Amino acid sequence: MKIEIDKDQLLKAVNIADSVINIKNVNSILSNCLFNVSKDSVEIVSTDNEIGLKTTIDSVSDGNISFTTNGKILSQVLKELPKGSVILDIDDSYSISIRSKSKEIKGNLKLVGTSKGDFPDINFEMNDNLIEIDQVLLKDMIRKVIFAASTDTVKPVFNGLFFVFEENNKMAAVASDSRRLSYINTKVSSTLDFKGGLIIPLKTINEVYKLLSSGSCKLGLMENQCFFKIGNTDIISRVIDGQFPNYKQVMPKDFISFSVLDTKKFTESLKRVMILTKEPTYKIILNFTKDQLVMESKLQDIGETQEIIDIEYSGNDISLGINSQYLMDSIKEIDSISFKISITGNMSPVTITPENSADYVSVIMPIQIKQAD
Amino acid sequence: MGLNVLHADIDSFFASVEQVENPSYRNRPVIVGADPMGGAGRGVVSTASYEARKFGIRSAMPISKAYYICPNGIFVRPNMNLYSAYSERVMNIFRKYSPSIEQISVDEAFIDVSGVSKLFGNAVSIAQKIRDDVKNETSLTVSIGIASNKACAKIASDINKPDGLTVCPLGMERDFISDLDITRLWGVGKKCADKLRNIGINKIGEIANRRCEEFVSIFGSNGYRIWMLSNGIDGESVSECDEIKSISKEHTFQADTDSTELLTSTIRSMADYVTRDARKNLLKYKTVSIKLRFSDFTTITRSETFSDYFDDYATAKSSAEKLLRANISSRKIRLIGLSISNFSEDIQNTLFENTENILKTDMLIDKLKIKYGEKIGRCGV
Numbered sequence: 202m203k204i205e206i207d208k209d210q211l212l213k214a215v216n217i218a219d220s221v222i223n224i225k226n227v228n229s230i231l232s233n234c235l236f237n238v239s240k241d242s243v244e245i246v247s248t249d250n251e252i253g254l255k256t257t258i259d260s261v262s263d264g265n266i267s268f269t270t271n272g273k274i275l276s277q278v279l280k281e282l283p284k285g286s287v288i289l290d291i292d293d294s295y296s297i298s299i300r301s302k303s304k305e306i307k308g309n310l311k312l313v314g315t316s317k318g319d320f321p322d323i324n325f326e327m328n329d330n331l332i333e334i335d336q337v338l339l340k341d342m343i344r345k346v347i348f349a350a351s352t353d354t355v356k357p358v359f360n361g362l363f364f365v366f367e368e369n370n371k372m373a374a375v376a377s378d379s380r381r382l383s384y385i386n387t388k389v390s391s392t393l394d395f396k397g398g399l400i401i402p403l404k405t406i407n408e409v410y411k412l413l414s415s416g417s418c419k420l421g422l423m424e425n426q427c428f429f430k431i432g433n434t435d436i437i438s439r440v441i442d443g444q445f446p447n448y449k450q451v452m453p454k455d456f457i458s459f460s461v462l463d464t465k466k467f468t469e470s471l472k473r474v475m476i477l478t479k480e481p482t483y484k485i486i487l488n489f490t491k492d493q494l495v496m497e498s499k500l501q502d503i504g505e506t507q508e509i510i511d512i513e514y515s516g517n518d519i520s521l522g523i524n525s526q527y528l529m530d531s532i533k534e535i536d537s538i539s540f541k542i543s544i545t546g547n548m549s550p551v552t553i554t555p556e557n558s559a560d561y562v563s564v565i566m567p568i569q570i571k572q573a574d
Numbered sequence: 575m576g577l578n579v580l581h582a583d584i585d586s587f588f589a590s591v592e593q594v595e596n597p598s599y600r601n602r603p604v605i606v607g608a609d610p611m612g613g614a615g616r617g618v619v620s621t622a623s624y625e626a627r628k629f630g631i632r633s634a635m636p637i638s639k640a641y642y643i644c645p646n647g648i649f650v651r652p653n654m655n656l657y658s659a660y661s662e663r664v665m666n667i668f669r670k671y672s673p674s675i676e677q678i679s680v681d682e683a684f685i686d687v688s689g690v691s692k693l694f695g696n697a698v699s700i701a702q703k704i705r706d707d708v709k710n711e712t713s714l715t716v717s718i719g720i721a722s723n724k725a726c727a728k729i730a731s732d733i734n735k736p737d738g739l740t741v742c743p744l745g746m747e748r749d750f751i752s753d754l755d756i757t758r759l760w761g762v763g764k765k766c767a768d769k770l771r772n773i774g775i776n777k778i779g780e781i782a783n784r785r786c787e788e789f790v791s792i793f794g795s796n797g798y799r800i801w802m803l804s805n806g807i808d809g810e811s812v813s814e815c816d817e818i819k820s821i822s823k824e825h826t827f828q829a830d831t832d833s834t835e836l837l838t839s840t841i842r843s844m845a846d847y848v849t850r851d852a853r854k855n856l857l858k859y860k861t862v863s864i865k866l867r868f869s870d871f872t873t874i875t876r877s878e879t880f881s882d883y884f885d886d887y888a889t890a891k892s893s894a895e896k897l898l899r900a901n902i903s904s905r906k907i908r909l910i911g912l913s914i915s916n917f918s919e920d921i922q923n924t925l926f927e928n929t930e931n932i933l934k935t936d937m938l939i940d941k942l943k944i945k946y947g948e949k950i951g952r953c954g955v
Contacts, residue, residue, distance in 0.1 A: 379925055
């Protein structure tokens with residue numbers, strides 16, 4: 202059986218499919234990608250048992266066949282071939298011979314393949330419980346909250362992004378690691394029945410993020426699975442079991458004081474102050490006094506820094522200990538030239554928002570500071 | 575930079591205190607440690623007087639061996655309350671001469687004398703004054719090393735023990751220590767020394783003469799430190815309260831045991847003790863380790879590191895019990911230990927969880943223990 206495909210398209214599709222595969226699944230059929238060949242297209246399917254991915258590309262072949270082979274190796278082979286068409290020739294024992302259509306390259310390369318065999322059947326059929334959403338918009342939402350999610354597996358509900366409809370056509374995405382939280386709320390074209398929200402695993406979100414470019418995509422929900430349709434690629438993923446905590450409750454509504462700061466200037470100062478901090482807390486002290494913010498950090502036996510920024514501030518003097526890494530993560534995603542930092546007390550969450558928007562909010566819990574600080 | 579760092583070490587501290595308190599012990603071999611029980615005793619020598627050291631008796635030697643070498647020696651059980659009182663008196667003498675004292679154990683301390691020369695003279699005369707004061711006020715002798723940094727001062731104090739005063743000349747640090755055995759370097763223990771000897775290094779100078787990278791590749795960042803120290807360079811300052819690295823507690827059983835009940839209750843009371851100490855010092859731990867020494871003296875340590883920081887009793891207790899369960903077999907246990915480490919001082923509060931109640935319970939028990947003593951128990955301890 203012969204298949205003719207554009208090399209670059211195939212390489213891209215194989216790379217997309219292979220990125221889902223868990224490298225720990227060595228020697229199992231799941232370390233391979235499944236190729237479902239029909240007359241005018243090839244579907245490449247991969248899974249790690251949590252996520253299933255299917256991407257489709259155009260091709261020309263003389264029949265139907267399904268086979269599996271190692272995507273990583275195939276990708277390496279394709280990378281070294283010239284632009285243009287490649288011919289895959291699959292024999293009865295699923296051995297795949299690969300050659301470029303280019304006349305300049307003589308020779309042949311054979312990869313071992315297998316029949317579909319035990320490769321799980323994955324149902325990519327979507328139901329009607331879905332919304333269409335702009336890819337740029339979704340990408341922006343993910344980027345603005347994903348850093349706050351936890352990679353530590355102690356509390357699974359924090360290992361993903363929580364999506365929920367707060368009101369009609371308004372979808373929110375929330376991420377937290379229990380010490381900080383990021384929240385964004387965006388208007389979308391329709392409302393989806395999310396049944397109180399769904400938590401999409403970080404790995405799925407990362408795969409989706411890589412695929413998002415322009416145009417619209419589809420996001421849907423059925424039972425305990427969510428699915429995405431982005432261009433020629435379908436992703437189906439389990440959702441994380443469990444109840445995402447009540448994020449609304451920890452987002453302060455009343456503040457004792459606030460200040461508006463220049464994003465760029467603050468970022469530069471913060472970078473300098475951060476040098477003398479260390480894990481795990483990367484602690485810096487923010488001292489707000491009348492019209493001035495003094496940022497300080499100190500490392501025993503290494504040194505100390507101080508940065509003074511003129512600001513508009515009319516509240517009472519207050520000193521806050523804060524994780525500078527968390528602060529930087531939040532400030533980095535602020536697109537506006539200035540941002541607002543709102544204070545509720547030195548033991549209560551600090552809130553960061555772009556100056557003129559209440560739809561994007563970062564909340565960071567302070568670090569207790571001792572008198573000696 | 576100058577000759578400003580003193581390392582003062584009280585000579586054979588525990589044994590010397592016994593000799594001061596009991597005039598009949600003077601000029602005789604005094605061995606402070608476990609009960610030798612006529613040669614059948616368990617446990618080790620804590621401190622031997624210089625008279626006992628002449629017989630070859632050293633700290634950490636099994637008490638039965640010390641008894642065998644020197645059956646006519648004076649064997650005494652340690653009286654920690656007495657030693658603490660003496661230690662405090664000596665440390666107070668040090669404090670008369672400098673505000674910057676870093677006490678590293680019950681019988682030794684670093685003293686930074688930079689900036690007090692107008693008051694008390696140069697480092698050598700201060701060291702002499704300290705030695706005289708200690709001798710006059712407590713009858714103990716102190717050996718002092720003087721150098722431009724802590725590591726060299728510590729090495730110097732050990733050179734003319736007992737009752738010595740040794741100066742490591744300024745600018746001569748590298749030469750001063752180069753002929754000494756590698757084990758004199760601060761932080762080079764037995765295992766580290768064995769590795770160095772395997773590559774043909776016995777003297778400190780031999781480390782200094784080689785390339786730093788060689789040691790980094792063997793020992794990692796510690797290799798860099800060792801190489802720097804071998805060159806007589808130590809940037810660490812004398813700091814009043816050194817950072818606490820771990821809090822631990824150990825217990826040797828009267829008789830080897832395999833009773834899960836006894837082991838569990840022992841480890842629970844240790845968990846209570848160490849976490850209380852952590853709370854007192856406002857520290858949060860990330861790692862819990864247990865140490866088990868079996869009757870054949872083989873020793874294992876096993877630990878668990880969390881992704882988060884804690885200061886409560888329950889977390890340490892359940893982790894220690896889990897480690898214990900996984901590592902006990904039919905082998906009898908001689909000693910059990912528990913330590914918590916990997917501390918963070920900064921308490922990062924969380925947005926959602928309410929851990930306050932657990933902590934309130936712990937803090938209430940802490941208060942009760944201060945008021946009524948150790949007899950206030952926890953459930954199951």
